[in-house]
């Protein structure tokens with residue numbers, strides 16, 4: 868995996884860590900959510916809690932898919948297609964959190 872830096876904590880994002888991409892760049896899941904929590908109106912807190920749990924489970928799903936390592940082309944193709952679906956879902960949830 869290419870090396871990314873988290874724009875919140877300035878540390879490298881390592882393989883196997885949960886992270887996402889925003890307009891500002893790459894960011895750890897935990898850094899993203901806690902930075903967002905600091906600046907949010909109290910009436911949006913429940914939405915942030917819900918969205919962050921959803922994103923957490925989508926990112927776990929993504930990391931689990933990476934561990935499958937399919938050995939033939941048909942399997943690889945299916946795994947890649949699924950990965951793209953979940954990646955898209957992660958992007959949508961990340962955007963929703965950004966917009967809160």
Ligand SMILES: [Zn+2]
Nearest residue numbers: 873876895898
């Ligand atoms: Zn970070």
